[in-house]
Amino acid sequence: xxGTSTKDGVLLEVRDLEMSIFADGGNRIVRAVxxxxxxxxxxxxxxxxxxxxxxxxxxxxxxxxxxPRGARILGGQVLFDGRxxxxxxxxxxxxxxxxxxxxxxxxxxxxxxxxxxVGDQVAEPLRTHQGMGGDALRARVIELLGAVGIPxxxxxxxxxxxxxxxxxxxRIVGAAAIxxxxxxxxxxxxxxxxxxxxxxQYLDLLEELQQRTGLALIVITHDLGVxxxxxxxxxxxxxxxxxEKAPVRTLFERPAHPYTQALLSTLPGRRAPDDIKxxxxxxxxxxxxxxxxxxxxxxxxxxxxxxxxxxxKCRTExxxxxxxxxxxxxxxxxxxx
Amino acid sequence: MxxxxxxxxxxxxxxxxxxxxSRSMFLRTQAGVVKAVDGVSFQVPVGATLGLVGExxxxxSTTARLLLRLEDPTGGRIQFDxxxxxxxxxxxxxxxxxxxxxxFQDPYSSLNPRMRVAGIIGEPxxxxxxxxxxxxxxxxAEVMQTVGLNPQSAQRFPHEFSGGQRQRIAIARSxxxxxxxxxxxxxxxxxxxSIRAQILNLxxxxxxxxxxxxxxxxxxxxxxxxxxxxIAVMYLGQIAEIGPAAEIVDNPRHPYTQALFSARLPAHPDGVSARIRLTGDIPSPLNPPSxxxxxxxxxxxMPVCAERxxxxxxxxxxxxxxxxxxxxxxxxxx
Numbered sequence: 001x002x003g004t005s006t007k008d009g010v011l012l013e014v015r016d017l018e019m020s021i022f023a024d025g026g027n028r029i030v031r032a033v034x035x036x037x038x039x040x041x042x043x044x045x046x047x048x049x050x051x052x053x054x055x056x057x058x059x060x061x062x063x064x065x066x067x068p069r070g071a072r073i074l075g076g077q078v079l080f081d082g083r084x085x086x087x088x089x090x091x092x093x094x095x096x097x098x099x100x101x102x103x104x105x106x107x108x109x110x111x112x113x114x115x116x117x118v119g120d121q122v123a124e125p126l127r128t129h130q131g132m133g134g135d136a137l138r139a140r141v142i143e144l145l146g147a148v149g150i151p152x153x154x155x156x157x158x159x160x161x162x163x164x165x166x167x168x169x170x171r172i173v174g175a176a177a178i179x180x181x182x183x184x185x186x187x188x189x190x191x192x193x194x195x196x197x198x199x200x201q202y203l204d205l206l207e208e209l210q211q212r213t214g215l216a217l218i219v220i221t222h223d224l225g226v227x228x229x230x231x232x233x234x235x236x237x238x239x240x241x242x243x244e245k246a247p248v249r250t251l252f253e254r255p256a257h258p259y260t261q262a263l264l265s266t267l268p269g270r271r272a273p274d275d276i277k278x279x280x281x282x283x284x285x286x287x288x289x290x291x292x293x294x295x296x297x298x299x300x301x302x303x304x305x306x307x308x309x310x311x312x313k314c315r316t317e318x319x320x321x322x323x324x325x326x327x328x329x330x331x332x333x334x335x336x337x
Numbered sequence: 338m339x340x341x342x343x344x345x346x347x348x349x350x351x352x353x354x355x356x357x358x359s360r361s362m363f364l365r366t367q368a369g370v371v372k373a374v375d376g377v378s379f380q381v382p383v384g385a386t387l388g389l390v391g392e393x394x395x396x397x398s399t400t401a402r403l404l405l406r407l408e409d410p411t412g413g414r415i416q417f418d419x420x421x422x423x424x425x426x427x428x429x430x431x432x433x434x435x436x437x438x439x440x441f442q443d444p445y446s447s448l449n450p451r452m453r454v455a456g457i458i459g460e461p462x463x464x465x466x467x468x469x470x471x472x473x474x475x476x477x478a479e480v481m482q483t484v485g486l487n488p489q490s491a492q493r494f495p496h497e498f499s500g501g502q503r504q505r506i507a508i509a510r511s512x513x514x515x516x517x518x519x520x521x522x523x524x525x526x527x528x529x530x531s532i533r534a535q536i537l538n539l540x541x542x543x544x545x546x547x548x549x550x551x552x553x554x555x556x557x558x559x560x561x562x563x564x565x566x567x568i569a570v571m572y573l574g575q576i577a578e579i580g581p582a583a584e585i586v587d588n589p590r591h592p593y594t595q596a597l598f599s600a601r602l603p604a605h606p607d608g609v610s611a612r613i614r615l616t617g618d619i620p621s622p623l624n625p626p627s628x629x630x631x632x633x634x635x636x637x638x639m640p641v642c643a644e645r646x647x648x649x650x651x652x653x654x655x656x657x658x659x660x661x662x663x664x665x666x667x668x669x670x671x
Contacts, residue, residue, distance in 0.1 A: 167617075195556050196602075197615060199600070204612075223602060225601075225602025228605055228606045229603055252605050263530060266531060266534040283542075284538055284563070286538060290501070
């Protein structure tokens with residue numbers, strides 16, 4: 001691909017994506033993604049932020065159509081370089097995965113097989129997608145290992161995952177992800193607790209991969225700090241919808257949706273140092289209540305039950321996406337402007 | 338609850354936990370010693386929170402297990418309210434177990450799914466004291482109210498509650514014996530951001546209301562900075578630096594603390610600062626580096642670091658750090 005790039009460098013365009021999971025033999029319909037649209041340009045980094053159940057991971061899995069059991073895409077399009085991945089035949093889609101769109105998980109041991117040498121695991125996509133083999137393949141893998149910052153790549157080729165450190169394994173997975181020169185990399189970060197140093201190494205790696213190859217990046221995370229650190233644009237998801245979309249700076253400086261505002265204020269430990277010294281035990285602002293049950297969504301705005309700004313209209317009518325500025329929009333009847 | 342206690346509620350002195358490692362699965366020959374906790378000292382005053390931070394494998398959870406008497410130390414001692422914890426037997430031990438309770442990370446695995454909430458919360462009380470069913474019911478209802486749960490849901494099962502509510506159940510269970518110290522092991526890491534603040538606020542309210550002391554273990558530095566009066570930074574079984582929270586967060590003196598806190602995520606896109614990158618992983622506690630344990634990853638390592646164990650340097654404001662850089666005669670080569 002690559003050669004026939006679409007206008008304005010748009011790489012990925014998701015339009016009105018809808019995805020539901022049919023559980024209990026179809027009796028329970030979990031509405032995971034409810035009409036999501038966004039555009040990603042080449043070489044840019046998009047952060048998709050949300051709590052568990054917000055649909056952020058389901059969005060990333062829908063793009064690659066790696067759907068969990070019982071999940072179906074009910075509507076919308078995922079246009080990658082102008083081709084709709086939703087309607088693409090499975091065998092054509094398989095040629096896309098790993099080659100044009102790669103995925104990377106934060107925990108390398110989820111992706112690596114402990115029984116295979118790391119070199120062979122990095123080689124696999126090259127063998128599958130580009131038919132490489134023999135000495136050329138080995139040379140290319142060693143080059144990739146060197147490119148992601150693994151010292152002495154020749155000797156590392158033959159090692160097994162248990163012989164390497166966690167940070168090194170992250171880099172192995174990174175080498176496999178970029179092996180076929182993908183235009184898009186999707187990085188999914190789990191919500192589980194991680195050492196800050198390990199997380200920082202992972203974010204460094206993503207940044208390096210992007211700088212080296214110019215690929216576009218989608219980072220799935222629950223942490224606004226990750227967006228501040230890495231992203232150009234951010235989508236804040238709530239109950240399978242985009243609550244707010246904005247360039248990262250706008251999101252932090254002029255958040256329009258009450259959910260985004262609340263999220264920004266509840267981050268612990270991010271207050272001014274003076275504030276902490278004055279009163280170490282000042283209470284944190286909270287968002288009362290729970291995220292809604294995706295199998296029983298309220299009729300109006302899904303955030304209304306927890307929203308300080310909500311009125312009768314919010315509880316009965318779904319707010320449309322309101323454009324506030326270039327690239328900045330919020331799905332709210334009363335956005336801050 | 339607020340008895341007058343001279344000195345700290347909890348005093349840990351040169352605590353040590355070494356595990357003997359056998360050479361093979363079958364031959365019980367001793368091959369080495371894993372120094373999981375190696376000479377750790379700190380104190381927790383009444384009503385205060387001490388945070389324990391460090392990367393995985395630094396020994397913070399082993400320290401907690403020792404405090405909870407789930408394991409016996411191989412050296413040093415723990416004193417609670419002036420009494421030796423590991424010498425306690427019979428009523429004294431029962432007393433200690435009543436006074437020190439724990440809340441763990443994952444409220445999905447720490448609560449028995451087949452017990453009703455009333456049973457989960459009431460179990461420590463019914464196991465420790467002979468009380469009537471009515472008294473137990475009242476005590477459970479009261480503590481549920483205290484942590485913000487509706488007492489009418491006492492007959493429900495854990496799966497009917499959300500993650501945040503489950504953590505409230507775990508906190509209620511830990512409180513029902515009216516303890517004085519809670520060991521909080523990653524109490525909010527499994528929760529969503531919007532729920533995290535609710536639980537942290539609850540913990541702060543309870544501390545104020547009951548004069549509780551907390552030992553808070555977390556690798557979330559934001560939570561630590563928010564909650565703690567004092568912070569101890571652990572590395573390979575030892576405390577690298579300890580002091581008042583504001584000192585550790587704003588004025589860290591040990592290169593490891595500086596590197597650790599520089600890995601914090603920014604609060605704003607403009608706040609992205611230069612990170613001190615550490616190379617490699619924590620060395621094995623089976624064979625820790627000579628001299629300073631951090632020297633193999635330290636960006637400011639000097640020849641002396643391999644030769645001598647850095648002494649503890651006393652800095653202003655009760656701030657202690659163990660690093661040769663803080664020792665002028667060494668730095669200037671005197």
